[in-house]
Amino acid sequence: MYEVGAAMRRGDGTTSRRFWSKWCHNGFSFWCKKYFWEGQLKQGAVDEGNENVTNTRGPLSGLSPSKRKLVGLLIPAAFFHFWYWSIMTYRNLFYVYETKYPMSITMVFGSIIAGMTSVGGGAIAFPVMTLVMKEPPEIARDLAMSLQANGMTAASFSIFFMKVHIERHALLFSLLGSSIGVIFGLEVIDPLLTPPMKKMGFVSIFFAFSFALFLINWNHKRTTFNNIPELNWWKRLLLFIFGFIGGIFTSFSGSGADICMFSLLTLFFKVSEKVSTPTSVVLMAMTSMVCWWWRTLVTGAMPQESWEYLLVVVPIVTIGAPFGALIGTHFHRLVLAACVYILNTMSLVSAFVIVPQTPVLVGGSIGLMVAMFIIYSVIYKLGDRMNMKYEKASIKAKEEAKMKADSANSLTQNDVPDHTRDNPAYIGSTEYISRM
Template sequence: MHDEEHNKMEELPEEDTIICRRWCRQGISAWCKKYFWEGMTSVGGGAVAFPVMTLVMKESPEVARDMSMSIQANGMIAASFSIFFMEVHIERHALLDSFLGASAGVIFGLEMVDPVLTPSMKKMGFVSIFFAFAFTLFLINWNHKRKTFNSIPDLTPWKRWLIFVFGFVGGVFTAFSGSGADICMFSLLTLFFNVSEKVATPTSVVLMGFTSVVCWGWRALVTQEMPQESWEYLLAVLPIVVIGAPVGALIGTHFHRLVLAACVYILNTLSLIGAFVIVPQTPALAGGSVGAMVGMFIFYIILFKLGERMNDKYAKIIKEKQKKNVEEEIVVEVDQDYVKKEEHLTEEPEWAINLSYHGGGDGPMRFM
């Protein structure tokens, strides 16, 4: 009896130590992650949490995904509140259309796509696809004079459908990796529509926050399949992320767009290197990862070229309209000057007003 009590007494400190280590480890990592990345960049906290938890901490992709969704649903919603409160400019049309697509994509991905993929495929697919985007953005931003817009130029119905489709695809990525809707929308806004990173970043942050709430609610309330480990991680990091993410959103508004883009380069490069080092590679897995990177790189380049051609046409139309408006203004000014001159010529001179006739009829006219 005494031995059993003694063993229980020994087990309690060990359990407390494990919980304490988890709090410290996750608290510090979450602070760095949320403060610098979730609120400040288009890359949600899941882009850091998923590779770290699956590659370093050896957690299952399901636990990592649900933990990423839960912390993003809290941290990025807090960051979204800061964005709305500070009246930071976002692309509202893109936010609405992409959120509708991402919500449908998350549910479809959770029920249809996620069960088919293996853990290794999820890990390598995540880092490969988003590294291709980071590398493409780096090459494009090599030209520091790239023209950008603060909103989508000439938003037409087909562009809104395109935003919806990208949101759906991003939702599918989010379903198995915990992040994806933000990067997909960020890539479409920056590469195709040439929207500035300073506008695309807060738009992606708000989108990922709303999408995370949908995914978290589906896993926790609808299917009720969220693992207990994910709840424990959430409780450990929740007090930190709800503070760090809004602060990151505030800091991000004061940085140049190229600084924010550099954060995307660093995050995705480190994730790719870590994945190839930690995940056991097979010829099929390595070949598939390289093929995904090359294929997505080509896709992003094509997306950028099409967007560049479209935006150049739009810029020419705007210039022609401005030129036409200037010519019309010049014509109006010339007509007004002509009218003024005509009025001046037809006015009766002052000396004629002071004339009066003496005598009647056709008699001689004399000055007063």
């Protein structure tokens, strides 16, 4: 490096060009590998950086990682496409493409985003349908939860099949809360809200979270975990409550349970985005399934328009969402967070431009954003305090364990007679044991 610098100072143009060419090539490769191909975090990892823990039991466990990824994409796609094309051909339903094809184009991009981030396909479909295509929020909501019930279920299969690490306790208790919340929201909350309130409330809440996450990630070296530290009863209750709130958001916008759990995991429990993202994908798939079943099997209220939109997006999302899940598991957590910033900011700007604004609606949206940002910030600060206590307890436990080990070693040494301790055979045996 010194020689290159000296050559550059001497004006040696050939050496200078060679140096910068090598630096740009290696630097760009390193940057791409770090942020866009970091590697999957396998199920069973405990601490950050422990990415090689895999479960070798079960069917198809002998597949290589590359083959497992390919099979994880093909199995759900083959399953959904077999039934889709069979039904479409038997009932001759291809006429829906004549007027609904713009949604197919939209979800080529939206399904990949749904699989690789925590915002879900509904975060793309809902604002596009309500803001751009001028569809009622009810139709957009039913389409969002039905396409997520198909596409994100396919992505969830790929996540489990590739053995990507997820926070299973968070998934279980959040799912219990979101299942109750989405039914409560459909029957009680949704009828009380007007369409503009639903549109602006959706984008305002999610933008506030994105802004909070952006400020938090300004410190790129912040401590993160791969699992919730010291899970106990009140943390389980907190997961249930946030799942319930997210279920209510899902009931009028088709998405929300994923963002609520994602915010709790990243802001409060300090779980890495690399773990929170696939966990939120699986949660949103299951919550959407509950919402879809309730609208179709229990109340029978899903409109025909939503069914027609669903028919044109199913073949897209059942391929795009698993593909997005595969891509997202390799991205660095900061890249995943950046996708959340960009998407929610675009949704907010579009909503203010397209939705007819009134002073009450503008004031309510701004007030909601400020209030949610304060709530997210408080959650983050409380999480900081809890994390500091956890780190202090961990350090103290390690020091106590080390002191016990040292005292045990000293007692062992003191129990050995002096003439034995000075024996060369004894010294050689202890050195051998220590090397072991």
